Amino acid sequence: MPSFRAPRGTYDILPDEQPYWSFALKTAAETAKRFGYGRIDTPMFEPTDLFERGVGDATDIVQKEMYTFEDHGGDSLTLRPEGTAGVCRAYIEHGLHNQPQPVRMHYIGPYFRYERPQAGRFRQLRQFGVEAIGDGSPNVDVEVIELGWSYIRSLNINGTSLRINSIGDSECRPAYLDALREYYRGHIDEVCDDDRQRFESAPLRLLDCKRTQCQGIGDAAPKSTDFLCDACDAHWASVIALLDGLKDTYPDLDYSIDHRLVRGLDYYTRTVFEIEPENAAGQSTLLGGGRYDGLIEEIGGPPTPGIGFALGLDRIISEVKSREGFVPPESGPDVVIVHLGDEAGLRASALAAGLRDDGLGVLVAPVGRSMRAQMRYSNSMNARYALIIGDREIESAEGALRPLRDNGEQEAVALNVQALAKALRGD
Numbered sequence: 563m564p565s566f567r568a569p570r571g572t573y574d575i576l577p578d579e580q581p582y583w584s585f586a587l588k589t590a591a592e593t594a595k596r597f598g599y600g601r602i603d604t605p606m607f608e609p610t611d612l613f614e615r616g617v618g619d620a621t622d623i624v625q626k627e628m629y630t631f632e633d634h635g636g637d638s639l640t641l642r643p644e645g646t647a648g649v650c651r652a653y654i655e656h657g658l659h660n661q662p663q664p665v666r667m668h669y670i671g672p673y674f675r676y677e678r679p680q681a682g683r684f685r686q687l688r689q690f691g692v693e694a695i696g697d698g699s700p701n702v703d704v705e706v707i708e709l710g711w712s713y714i715r716s717l718n719i720n721g722t723s724l725r726i727n728s729i730g731d732s733e734c735r736p737a738y739l740d741a742l743r744e745y746y747r748g749h750i751d752e753v754c755d756d757d758r759q760r761f762e763s764a765p766l767r768l769l770d771c772k773r774t775q776c777q778g779i780g781d782a783a784p785k786s787t788d789f790l791c792d793a794c795d796a797h798w799a800s801v802i803a804l805l806d807g808l809k810d811t812y813p814d815l816d817y818s819i820d821h822r823l824v825r826g827l828d829y830y831t832r833t834v835f836e837i838e839p840e841n842a843a844g845q846s847t848l849l850g851g852g853r854y855d856g857l858i859e860e861i862g863g864p865p866t867p868g869i870g871f872a873l874g875l876d877r878i879i880s881e882v883k884s885r886e887g888f889v890p891p892e893s894g895p896d897v898v899i900v901h902l903g904d905e906a907g908l909r910a911s912a913l914a915a916g917l918r919d920d921g922l923g924v925l926v927a928p929v930g931r932s933m934r935a936q937m938r939y940s941n942s943m944n945a946r947y948a949l950i951i952g953d954r955e956i957e958s959a960e961g962a963l964r965p966l967r968d969n970g971e972q973e974a975v976a977l978n979v980q981a982l983a984k985a986l987r988g989d
């Protein structure tokens with residue numbers, strides 16, 4: 563066993579895996595661009611307070627999952643467990659409310675949570691997320707959902723479904739929470755221990771408890787949509803109407819209203835949504851988000867509405883890999899130079915430099931091996947061509963260029979960068 567391994571809950575992305583990542587990241591950037599969401603990068607750590615106030619003291623993230631440390635100056639800092647709080651902090655700090663609203667932003671990067679180790683849960687996770695800040699209209703809710711849906715479709719992940727709910731706002735939620743507490747008080751002996759402990763402080767969380775014993779109780783619980791105030795109710799009706807309008811473009815945009823969908827973070831208001839993979843039955847999520855109209859004010863800014871989603875790229879990559887129809891692009895070099903003898907070795911090195919400078923992908927086969935071993939190496943590198951240089955080729959000043967991926971004919975090409983580049987490019 564090696565002395566060092568990647569820390570639990572983290573993983574390496576080796577070169578062979580990178581084409582999947584490039585595909586997912588490139589598609590994310592392109593999708594964000596189509597919707598006008600500019601890129602934002604925020605620091606990987608922030609003051610601990612930001613998450614305590616922004617994400618919420620009572621959440622699992624803040625209570626159990628944060629990587630918090632004191633730096634040498636005595637400040638308490640935390641590796642960001644999620645993206646929204648940092649983006650909102652930046653929105654306030656840089657006065658982005660002075661720009662045309664909403665400010666549309668996307669981010670891609672690593673986030674850190676001390677998760678219990680289990681399949682598909684990582685302690686360093688990678689997310690793609692978007693935020694639209696400064697516009698409270700339902701149109702923006704649906705724009706953000708459309709963006710998420712469009713992204714997943716662009717990755718050829720089909721069969722997904724959308725679940726959506728409205729959890730109201732500070733106006734109407736207190737009455738709903740009272741009704742929930744009341745309801746759960748009557749079922750307190752039937753729910754799990756976790757729920758018994760949190761039903762006073764975080765009654766919403768009982769609704770999305772995944773334990774079998776809590777399912778029937780959650781299904782029969784009061785629905786937040788029955789408690790919405792007039793403003794929240796009008797917003798909710800518009801979201802649904804706008805969502806129906808997306809069906810011309812996405813006939814399979816099959817949404818269901820799920821009153822048990824509440825999301826785990828305190829900052830959500832009104833619309834919350836999740837997109838889940840095929841056959842997930844509420845047990846796994848590709849993307850989740852919602853509106854957070856109180857968050858900016860909570861962390862010290864002016865009252866400002868916002869909405870966004872985040873999506874786990876780790877999860878997305880495994881979906882992409884499990885689908886047919888996505889083949890990572892060929893990643894081998896254009897040519898491996900096979901060389902026999904000292905003189906050929908010198909020429910190989912010089913030609914490789916020239917061809918690389920010309921924009922081609924070139925490897926020089928390892929020194930001191932037989933021709934046969936070097937050819938095997940060229941094939942294992944998935945090169946398009948092998949260029950063979952031995953004593954005879956040095957003498958004639960022409961190398962043998964042999965195609966490796968198809969059955970083309972070997973040809974003799976002058977041993978200079980210009981002729982070789984032309985032949986390798988096939989023009």
Ligand SMILES: [Zn+2]
Nearest residue numbers: 754757771776
């Ligand atoms: Zn439970």
Ligand SMILES: [Zn+2]
Nearest residue numbers: 731734791794
């Ligand atoms: Zn309301």
